[in-house]
Amino acid sequence: MIRLSGVSHQIGGASILNDITADLPRGRLTALIGPNGAGKSTLLRLIGRLEPLQTGSIHIDDLDLARTPSAEIARRMAVLGQQTVIASRLRLSDLVAFGRWPHHQGRPRPQDRAITADALEAFGLTPLAHRFLDEVSGGQAQRAYLAMTFAQDTDWLLLDEPLNNLDMSHARSLMARLSQLVRASGKSVVVVLHEVNYAAAWADHIVALKDGRILAEGAPQDVLTENGLGALYDTPVMVTQHDGRPLVLHHF
Amino acid sequence: MKYALGVMIAALLPLSLASLMTGAASIDIFTAPSDPWALLVLMESRLPRTLAVLLTGAALSVAGMLLQALVRNRFVGPDTVGTSESAALGLLAITFLAPAAPIWIKIAVAAATGLAGTALFVALIRRLPPREIMLVPITGIVLSGVIGAVVTWIAWQADLVQLITTWLMTGEFSGVVAGRYEVLWIAGAAAALAWFAADRFAILSLGDEVATGLGLGTRGVMRLGLVVVSLVSAMVVATVGMIPFIGLVVPNIVSRIMGDNLRQSLPVAAAGGAALLLFCDLIGRLVRYPFEIPVGTVMGFVGAGIFLFLLYRKPAHV
Numbered sequence: 001m002i003r004l005s006g007v008s009h010q011i012g013g014a015s016i017l018n019d020i021t022a023d024l025p026r027g028r029l030t031a032l033i034g035p036n037g038a039g040k041s042t043l044l045r046l047i048g049r050l051e052p053l054q055t056g057s058i059h060i061d062d063l064d065l066a067r068t069p070s071a072e073i074a075r076r077m078a079v080l081g082q083q084t085v086i087a088s089r090l091r092l093s094d095l096v097a098f099g100r101w102p103h104h105q106g107r108p109r110p111q112d113r114a115i116t117a118d119a120l121e122a123f124g125l126t127p128l129a130h131r132f133l134d135e136v137s138g139g140q141a142q143r144a145y146l147a148m149t150f151a152q153d154t155d156w157l158l159l160d161e162p163l164n165n166l167d168m169s170h171a172r173s174l175m176a177r178l179s180q181l182v183r184a185s186g187k188s189v190v191v192v193l194h195e196v197n198y199a200a201a202w203a204d205h206i207v208a209l210k211d212g213r214i215l216a217e218g219a220p221q222d223v224l225t226e227n228g229l230g231a232l233y234d235t236p237v238m239v240t241q242h243d244g245r246p247l248v249l250h251h252f
Numbered sequence: 253m254k255y256a257l258g259v260m261i262a263a264l265l266p267l268s269l270a271s272l273m274t275g276a277a278s279i280d281i282f283t284a285p286s287d288p289w290a291l292l293v294l295m296e297s298r299l300p301r302t303l304a305v306l307l308t309g310a311a312l313s314v315a316g317m318l319l320q321a322l323v324r325n326r327f328v329g330p331d332t333v334g335t336s337e338s339a340a341l342g343l344l345a346i347t348f349l350a351p352a353a354p355i356w357i358k359i360a361v362a363a364a365t366g367l368a369g370t371a372l373f374v375a376l377i378r379r380l381p382p383r384e385i386m387l388v389p390i391t392g393i394v395l396s397g398v399i400g401a402v403v404t405w406i407a408w409q410a411d412l413v414q415l416i417t418t419w420l421m422t423g424e425f426s427g428v429v430a431g432r433y434e435v436l437w438i439a440g441a442a443a444a445l446a447w448f449a450a451d452r453f454a455i456l457s458l459g460d461e462v463a464t465g466l467g468l469g470t471r472g473v474m475r476l477g478l479v480v481v482s483l484v485s486a487m488v489v490a491t492v493g494m495i496p497f498i499g500l501v502v503p504n505i506v507s508r509i510m511g512d513n514l515r516q517s518l519p520v521a522a523a524g525g526a527a528l529l530l531f532c533d534l535i536g537r538l539v540r541y542p543f544e545i546p547v548g549t550v551m552g553f554v555g556a557g558i559f560l561f562l563l564y565r566k567p568a569h570v
Contacts, residue, residue, distance in 0.1 A: 050461050074467025081461040088324070088457045089511040098455055102467045106451045132511050145462075152466070 001026045002047060002156070002190070007056035009042055009212075016042045018212045020056070024205070029182045030190045031199035034209035035233050040192045041082070041160050043209065047190065048079030048158045060156060074102035078152035080145055081160050092136065092144045093129040096120050099151030119151040122177065124170075138165040146174065157181070159191045163198065175202045200224050200246045208232050220246055256510055260523035264306070267530045271302040274534060276542040296430045304433040305425055305533045305547070306526040307440040308488050309498055313525025314443035314518055315484040316499025317506070319370075321457035321514065322477045323377060325388040326507070329500030330485045333392035336494040337399035338369025339486040340419045344403055347415065355490075359435055362486035363479075369399060370478050423493030424546035425533055432491070439487040443522060446480045450514035453477060457512060495548050497555025498529055504562050528554075 002024040009017040017039045024030045024047075032040040045051045047058055049065055058065040060077055078099070090098075096119050100112040120126050123143040133141055142165045149157065157178070163171045179202050181187040193199045199206055199220065206223040208216040215232055216223045224246040229237045238249040272281050275298055279290040316329040323333075330336065342365030346358050373395050380387045400420065407416045446453070452473045456463045463470050488494065502525040510517050529547065532554055536545040 048465065050464055069467075070464060070469060071467035074465065079461075079465045081465070083459075088321075088454070089507050090454065090458070090513055091511055094454075094511070094513045095458070098451075098458075098462075098466060101451065101455065148462075149465070 001059075001061065002188075003059040004043075004047070005057050007043070007046060007053070007058065009039070009046060009051070009054050016212050017046075020212075020214060022207060022214055022217060024188075024190055024207070026061070026188045027182065027186055028188060028204040029179055029202060030188075030205040030207065031203035032190065032192045032207050032209060033196055033199050033232070034215070038209040039212040040209050044079075044158055044160050044190065044192050045081060048077065048081070049073060050079060050081055071102060074152070074154075076154055077156035077158060078149045078154045079158040079160075080149045080162065082164065083142065083145055089132045089134055091130055091132055092125055092140075092147075093120060095133060095144050096125070096129075096147045096151050099148035099153075102152060115151050115153060119147040122150065123147040139167060139170065142166060143170065150177075155187060157187060157189045159189070161192050161194055163193070163195065171198070178202065196224065196229065196248045196250075200248055224248060256506075256520045257523060260520060260527055263527045264523060264530070267527055267534065268302055268306070270534055271305065271530055272298045274298075274537050297428075300430045300433050301425050301428045302530070304428045304436055304492060305530045307433075307436040308423075308425075308492060308495060309502075309526040309529030310522035311436070311439040311443040311484040311525075312488060312495060312499040312529075313502035313506075313521040314446055315481045316525075317503035317514065317518060317521045318446055318453055318477045319481050319499070320503050320507075321453045321512065322474060322481075323374065323388060324457055324459070325377075325385055326504055327386070327389040327500070328392050329497070329503075330481055331494050331496050331499055332389060332396060333373045334369040334395040334399050335366045335373075335482055335485040336420065336489045337396045337403055338372075339363065339366035339482070339489045340416055341365050341369075341399060341403050341406075342486070343419060343490055344406055344412065344416065347412070348410070355435065359438075359486055359490050362490050363483045366482035366486045366489075367478055369395070370482050374474070374478065418493050419489045420494055421548070423488070423495040423548045424536075424544070425492055426544050426546075428492065435487050436491055439484045442480050442483040446477070447515070447518050449473065449476055450518055454512060454514045457514075493548070495529065495551055497551050497559070498525055501555045501558050501562075502528060505558065508562065508565075 004020050004022045007017055007020040020043065032044060034040050046053055049070060053066055063076065097116045100108060100116060104112050120129050123146060125144060125147055128136055128140060146162060162174060166174060175198055178189050182189055203220055206217065206220055207214060208223055210232055216228050224239060226237060226239045229248060240247050240249065277293050279293050281290060281294050284290040284294045312330060319328055319330055320326055339362040342362040343358060346353055346361040373392055376391050376395065377388050403416055407413045452468060455466055455468050456470060456473045460470050502521055506517050506521045506524055510520060532550040533547040536547045536550045539545055
């Protein structure tokens, strides 16, 4: 379980997160949703220690984030931020192999190579493994970073808008893969999602953020309601059911 | 690309042999074991010079590759971000304050000020918008210009302009004899040390976020890289003078061919830099034989040509 208590964050005087206290369940796929500027990415980045924690505390299972060495956290939790600039000319195979670095510190063992190969295969990158990062499309690069994060093979997986740049089929297969990781391997996943229907279809637990506060949290059926989503996004939506899960209609 | 290192080393052998055979004194180096005069020229001048060129070329190329990984920008080298000017400032200061200080103290001071200058550059570019990649080399050029101007002004006031010319203008190897180049071995050792942390530098070049996600202490790796770059630059500046372009061009060529997996590419950059600089030094020695053109001048021509070629070449894949 990831336990957030009293987490607040400010950037240049502007308050981004206000006194967030919540538990993210272990062994579940948790989605962070909310409008632009709600603080979802900031919250994920704080949990992933990509930003220094200003106020409050974060515990990942038994580890206090503020007191645990970064290298140790890297063996428990993999985090992928939003990629902006790619300056490096690494081969995709080398990039994905770096996902194993926290476990072997520069001396890859046979099992590290096997896991790297599996991750490349899982994201359909084997034919591109020898390409350089600056010679593939944005979506292929995004899949390579995802494969690296998967290769890290940690209990916790934190992804900030991983569906960016991915087409319909890769987006769907990523969500299916995350869901399978949770179900089959007992991993815990926290993911920032822009499109609520991916949360509706795949998430076990949803945390809805608005203006740096938690507006609602719980199971998809309880959070994804017409009133709840209308208040969250300040826009009217319809919610129906499909295959026993909520389906949010907002494209009209 | 596994052959790249082999090709480079294969090129180094004939180049080194040619370097040993080239010089104003007409000697036959193959009779050196039996000819004391030839042996003297070989051991006191030809061999030290060849080694100095090899070490300088290798160390500057490695330093350039590290710097480019640390600041995530292809268009900088140790000679364009203020490192050498800062090192010269330190050399100038120690020349004033303790002219009789032993060489290793002078070099330590030069390395320290070089480190401060490079750290200042890194602090400056952190404030730039990340997408404006051309602002990084421009900031470096402005910073080296400013520090260089301070150095020149102080030297002018103190009537030491000639001294700083040997550090900052065209570097050259004609003055290298045994006993006057050995600190370059430390530059070579610093560059070799970087290889052991190659993975860390490669991970850091993917950005602070990826590096943190993989549990890497980004500050420590950055400091180690800056120390290596500053040490190399300071020793080169203090012994043979700054050599332009090599730390910019060689990393670009190597990265274009084999990418940025530094564990594989750093040795190739070292061998390639050594070969390119030795080639340029040979040209400089042969064009107006028995007189010499400084290797910095030759490198300026050759390096500018290679750099333009790299800029205008089409990418391999789209």
